[in-house]
Amino acid sequence: MRKSETFLFGVTTGIAVVATVQYLVQLASYAFPQQKTTSSGIIKPVPVRFKQSEEPVADTAANSEVGSSVTLSRPPSPKSSLPSVLETLDNQLVVSSSKLQKIVLHMVSEFKKGLMNDNENIAMLPSFVVNRPNGTEVGDYLALDLGGSNFRVCRVTLEGFGNIRMTHAKYTVSNELKTGSGEKLFDFFAECIGSFCKNQGLDTGKSIPMGFTFSFPVEQTAINKGTLMTWSKGFICDGVVGQDVVDLLQRSLKKKGLNIEIKALVNDTVGTLMAHAYSDPQTYISVILGTGTNAAYVEKVDNIRKWGTGNGEVIINTEWGNYNEATILPLTPWDLKLDRRSSNPKHQIYEKMISGMYLGEIVRLILVELVKAGELFNGMGSQTLSTPYRFDTAYMSRIERDHSLSLADTKQVLEDVMGVPKSSVEDRRIVRHVCELVGTRAARLAAAGIAALVTKINRLDACTVAIDGSLYEHYPHFGNRMRDALRELLGITAENILLEQARDGSGQGAALIAALA
Ligand code: BGC
Numbered sequence: 001m002r003k004s005e006t007f008l009f010g011v012t013t014g015i016a017v018v019a020t021v022q023y024l025v026q027l028a029s030y031a032f033p034q035q036k037t038t039s040s041g042i043i044k045p046v047p048v049r050f051k052q053s054e055e056p057v058a059d060t061a062a063n064s065e066v067g068s069s070v071t072l073s074r075p076p077s078p079k080s081s082l083p084s085v086l087e088t089l090d091n092q093l094v095v096s097s098s099k100l101q102k103i104v105l106h107m108v109s110e111f112k113k114g115l116m117n118d119n120e121n122i123a124m125l126p127s128f129v130v131n132r133p134n135g136t137e138v139g140d141y142l143a144l145d146l147g148g149s150n151f152r153v154c155r156v157t158l159e160g161f162g163n164i165r166m167t168h169a170k171y172t173v174s175n176e177l178k179t180g181s182g183e184k185l186f187d188f189f190a191e192c193i194g195s196f197c198k199n200q201g202l203d204t205g206k207s208i209p210m211g212f213t214f215s216f217p218v219e220q221t222a223i224n225k226g227t228l229m230t231w232s233k234g235f236i237c238d239g240v241v242g243q244d245v246v247d248l249l250q251r252s253l254k255k256k257g258l259n260i261e262i263k264a265l266v267n268d269t270v271g272t273l274m275a276h277a278y279s280d281p282q283t284y285i286s287v288i289l290g291t292g293t294n295a296a297y298v299e300k301v302d303n304i305r306k307w308g309t310g311n312g313e314v315i316i317n318t319e320w321g322n323y324n325e326a327t328i329l330p331l332t333p334w335d336l337k338l339d340r341r342s343s344n345p346k347h348q349i350y351e352k353m354i355s356g357m358y359l360g361e362i363v364r365l366i367l368v369e370l371v372k373a374g375e376l377f378n379g380m381g382s383q384t385l386s387t388p389y390r391f392d393t394a395y396m397s398r399i400e401r402d403h404s405l406s407l408a409d410t411k412q413v414l415e416d417v418m419g420v421p422k423s424s425v426e427d428r429r430i431v432r433h434v435c436e437l438v439g440t441r442a443a444r445l446a447a448a449g450i451a452a453l454v455t456k457i458n459r460l461d462a463c464t465v466a467i468d469g470s471l472y473e474h475y476p477h478f479g480n481r482m483r484d485a486l487r488e489l490l491g492i493t494a495e496n497i498l499l500e501q502a503r504d505g506s507g508q509g510a511a512l513i514a515a516l517a
Contacts, residue, residue, distance in 0.1 A: 085375050086433050089366070092332045093437040097488040099330055100448045104489060106328045107452035111318065116305045123319040126304060127270045127296070128223040130314050131516050133278045135162040141511035142197075142210040142260060144189060144249075147268055148233045148291030148357070149173055151189065153196040156511035162279035164508050169196050175234075182240035182248060190252035193260065208260045211510025214245050215268040215292070217319045223517045226265045232321065232348050233292045233357055263514035267317040268468070269296035271509025274315070276466030276502045278512060283464040285453050286502065289446055289478070290469030292348075293321050293355040297453050320449050321351030329353065330441070334365040341388065350449070354442045356393045356471045362438050364391035367431065376427050382419035391418065393471070396435040400476045407432060442471070443481035450482070450497070451489040460493045466502035473501060 107122075114124030143154040145168075154168040171192050177185050202208060212224075216235070220226035228241050240248065246262050253260050266274075273286035273296050285297045295318050301310035323329070329349060338361055339345050339352055352358045368386060370376040384390050395413045402409040407428035414420045414431065423431075454463055472478055479499060486494040 085370070085430060089434060089437055093330075093441050095330050095441055095444050100444060100451075100485060100489055103328055103445070103448040104452045104455065106325060107320070107323060107449060108456050110323060110325070111452065111456050114318070115299070115303055115316075118306055121322055121324050123217060123219075123229070123317075123322065124304075125217070125219060125267075125317045125319060126307065127267065127315045127317050128220050129264075129266075129270055129274065129513055129516070130301075130312055132281070132298070132313075132315075133274060133512050133516065134281075135278055136160055137278075137512060137515045139209075139515050141514050142193070142202075142208050143213065143507040143510040143514070144193065144210065145213040145215075145268070145271075145507040145510065146173070146189070147213070147215045147288075147506065149178075151192065152507055153193050154507040154511070155196075155200055155202070156508055158512065158515055164275070164278065164511075166504065166508060167200070168504075168507065169199070178235045178237065180237060182237040182243070183252075185237050185240075186248045186252040187255065189249060190256045190258065193253065194256050194258055197258070205259065209263045209514050210260050211264045211266055211271070211507075211512075211514035212246060212249060212262050213266045213268050213271050213506045213510040215288070215294070215506070217322070218245065218265065218267065218317075220265060223264050223513070224262055230344070230347065232344060232351065234343055236343050263517045264510060266506070266510045266513050267294070267296065268506035269294045270315050270317055271507065271513065272296070272466050272468045272502050272505030273298075274509035274512045275505035276464065276500065278508075280464050280466075280500070282462055282498075283466050283500075284457060284459055285450065285463060286466040286468070286505070287446065287450060287472075288469045288506075289355065289467060289472040291355060291357045293351050293446065293469075294318065295320050295449060295453060297457060299457070318453070321348045321355070323350035323449075324348075329445075334362050334369075337365055338362060350445065354446050356469070356475075358393075359438055359442055359471075360391045360393040360396055361389050363396055363431075363434050364388070366434050366438075367391070370430065370434075376430060377414075377420050377423055380421050382421070384417075384419040393475070396439055397475050399432050399435045400439060402432070439475060439478065440481050443478050444485040447482040447485035448489065450499075451486060454490075454497055460490065460496060462496050464498045464500055466500055466505060468502045468505050473503070 110120065110122045111124060114120040114122040137158045138160045139158050141156045141158070143156050145152040145154060149172060151171045151173050152168045154166050157165040159165060169192070177188055216232055217229040218226040219229055224246050225244055226246065227243060228245055230241060231237070246265050250262055268288050269286050272288065273283060276286060277283040285295060287295045296315050297318070298313050299316045301307065301312050301314050304314070324346070335353055338358060339349060342352065364385065367376060368381060371379060371381040371385070395417065398413055399410045406425055410428040410432060411423055414423045414428065450465055454460060482499060483494070486497060490497070
């Protein structure tokens with residue numbers, strides 16, 4: 001090895017060793033909490049105590065990592081050879097087939113635990129949806145669909161023969177609403193529903209049936225009753241956890257004088273499964289890969305030991321996003337950092353490694369570290385790059401879709417959008433590689449969850465998985481990467497598992513469930 005090569009090797013190995021030691025120390029302090037049940041049966045997350053002195057910082061854009069300075073404090077080190085930097089990242093972010101196998105096995109056992117007891121990490125919540133549609137249901141329904149940052153009011157017409165017609169209006173839930181009072185949030189929904197009905201010329205004089213898709217962990221006690229267990233996806237509105245969300249919405253509707261009856265409360269996964277099963281009866285599993293992630297599937301009532309015994313089938317909302325096993329999941333220092341600074345630390349760890357709300361932030365944390373180490377942009381970052389959640393997952397999609405020789409669109413994202421003063425082609429290649437690593441890891445982890453569910457219900461011979469969400473729909477190669485991972489995990493039988501895009505299923509499914517209710 002020449003002298004300069006020895007030096008470069010030393011620099012990158014040094015970074016890797018320091019990162020590894022820091023990571024092991026952090027991981028050792030990462031025992032995820034069990035959930036606790038109160039006397040009312042409401043599950044409350046146990047408060048988190050940090051062994052380290054660091055306090056969690058909420059995930060708002062206001063928590064900028066630098067002040068107004070553009071140059072990051074550490075002086076740039078000489079640029080190391082590209083392959084060494086990438087190799088270090090690969091070691092941390094590539095999830096091997098054998099690692100995936102372990103995750104599958106462990107998830108299967110966690111699914112079973114969740115069916116046995118309350119308060120397990122994967123909650124396995126029965127949805128009270130016991131019938132699947134057969135395509136003959138008809139009628140006109142309203143549906144409300146709160147998924148994450150968007151909220152939709154839909155008018156759904158079930159036409160029979162598996163056909164559904166839908167018109168909808170989309171509204172954005174502002175950060176202010178997400179973090180304000182629950183009452184304000186529900187009043188906002190009622191207001192939007194009122195204006196939608198008016199625009200549609202609907203007569204609110206006579207009672208209109210409605211399905212309510214509320215995509216958060218809810219412990220249901222009936223088809224149209226359920227208490228919020230905990231918020232996710234950046235929502236922290238007060239006065240809602242532990243309350244019946246149907247009751248809250250019904251009250252706000254009444255205040256607005258709207259004669260609407262909420263017939264069904266539905267998680268988006270359950271709605272998606274129902275909507276897809278309307279036209280494809282082989283649909284036993286549904287998955288959301290959007291702002292958050294989750295899955296639902298059809299389970300035999302007899303297997304739900306926490307319910308005692310029973311007959312027939314019911315759809316289970318797994319809430320797999322809260323799969324938290326730190327010894328099994330391939331957590332990196334960046335995942336731990338993101339979690340510590342989130343609004344729900346030590347919860348939804350699987351979701352934080354997979355879903356659209358977080359992938360861009362993981363990439364940003366890696367880029368910031370590479371800039372600090374002088375490995376990117378000559379050590380010159382930007383205010384925007386240093387601001388939490390300013391690197392959108394949508395930018396990753398753009399960068400991964402950029403096949404030009406000079407990575408021109410990547411340059412535009414980095415320099416024009418993120419405000420980085422200058423990026424070389426080599427820099428852009430590193431950034432692209434980071435996006436590929438983080439995006440591929442997410443797809444493979446999601447595939448592991450699907451393999452675990454298919455194994456759990458023993459449907460390796462034929463199963464349709466209905467998938468909705470912006471990540472699956474828009475992120476380049478996401479579906480193909482999932483299919484590759486499924487082939488590694490299940491071999492030739494992966495051909496029997498059909499991953500199908502299920503657009504708008506959550507709203508349509510809510511209407512169907514209201515119809516069946
Ligand atoms: C929620 C789930 C939801 C998923 C996808 C998660 O954060 O806990 O209830 O299904 O996001 O929207």
